[in-house]
Amino acid sequence: MPRKSQLRWAYRMDRLPPYLFGIINETRHRMRQAGRDVIDLAMGNPDRPTPEHIVQKMIEAVADGKNHRYSVSKGIFNLRRHVALYYKDRYGVTLDPDREVVQCIGSKEGISHMALAMLGPGDTALVPSPFFPIHVYTAIISGANVINVPMFDPQDGNGDAASATLDVDRFLGRLAMAAKQIHPTPKMLYLNFPHNPTAAVVELDFFKEVVKIARRHHMAIIQDFAYKDIVFDGYRSPSIMEVPGAKDVAVEFWTLSKSYNMAGWRVGFCVGNELMCSALAKIKGYYDYGHFQAVQIAAIIALKSPKELVSGIAQVYEKRRDVLIQGLNRIGWPCTAPKASMFAWAPLPKDFLKMGSMKFSLLLLEKAEVAVSPGIGFGEEGEGFVRIALVENEHRIRQAVRQIGHVLQESRGHSSSFTLSRNVKTPNG
Ligand SMILES: Cc1ncc(COP(=O)(O)O)c(C=O)c1O
Structure with a gap:
């Protein structure tokens, strides 16, 4: 105290x-x-x-004086270009590196500043619960109200909190009901699949339905994709960006922290909706001068690594x-x-x-x-x-x-x- x-x-x-x-x-x-x-x-x-070849690139980039100056707050173009190439290769999604990709200092920083850029007093955010705490508290810091939507319910059919198996239809029903009945309409919905803490997963059809709900109610979506690569038993985690029209309402945050054992390096990305990306880039422009360029260069090497x-x-x-x-x-x-x-x-x-x-x-x-x-x-x-x-x-x-x-x-x-x-x-x- x-x-x-x-x-x-x-x-x-x-x-x-x-x-x-x-x-x-x-x-x-x-x-x-x-x-x-x-x-x-x-x-x-x-x-x-962190894998050795990424560390080696970092050492080389640190030694280069050109990288010692302030960088670009939304990330250097070449890194954003590689994020776009990565999404094209992995998900078949086309992104404009200038308007639809922002690099952040870890996805936690990006998610936090996105809340500050998009939410304020009088706004409401929907956060499924249980939740990763920053999804709730960055909205709260922004002055917004948070309404939790239970992910699991004793009435759910195949869903069962004890096995963290979502009853997707009933969960979607709860989300749709919240979007429809809360007045004024919630401005933002936070999603996080694969989910922390419950490890619940979804298929692309879930995102298709969520995008429909969001478009109907002009509600923005943040999908936190931190665990996209930590998948087992042949499961493939879909990107919300694979849904046609997702970019009209959604951004997706991703991070090198888990996929490449790079948690301390603080490299995350926001991709998708142009307005949301520009809001994040704008607010970051006021808060930071960008990540150390050597880290950004090493991040490109991570993205280019074999699958x-x-x-x-x-x-x-x-x-x-x-x-x-x-x-x-x-x-x-x-x-x-x-x-x-x-x-x-x-x-x-x-x-x-x-x-x-x-x-x-x-x-x-x-x-x-x-x-x-x-x-x-x-x-x-x-x-x-x-x-x-x-x-x-x-x-x-x-x-x-x-x-x-x-x-x-x-x-x-x-x-x-x-x-x-x-x-x-x-x-x-
Ligand atoms: C769901 C989720 N989102 C975001 C983060 C933050 O990741 P980063 O290291 O990119 O800030 C974490 C970290 O544990 C997480 O579990």
């Missing part, structure tokens, strides 16, 4: 809730300082290094997923295998449901020395789940499962008596 002061921060800061993952982060930090070996499966932070490089990265996660899911099921914690993303979305084991996801995560952290993310951190609809990130190697994941297994065994039956090592107030008491 900041020390007591006569100063006041901006009103918009009061609209931001306390950071729920902070409790987990703080406890993990304390445990590590005490010398405990925490297996960290909490944050979706890729653990493997097998990316599928190889996905395979590493797929093997870890198999180890995790088989292991959890073996220790009596049923969990469905995700088809994409870096996460398993696991319903709390039956005996621990009452405890709530925050206390359960703290139990796993303090007793099993395994950090996971409590579902409540992704919105109320996330309660009853934890998100487990596939960001340690197979050996460590196996070890994590063993440690979790012991704790579940020991704690079953007296889960309600588990006391936190600190007096932490959680959303569940």
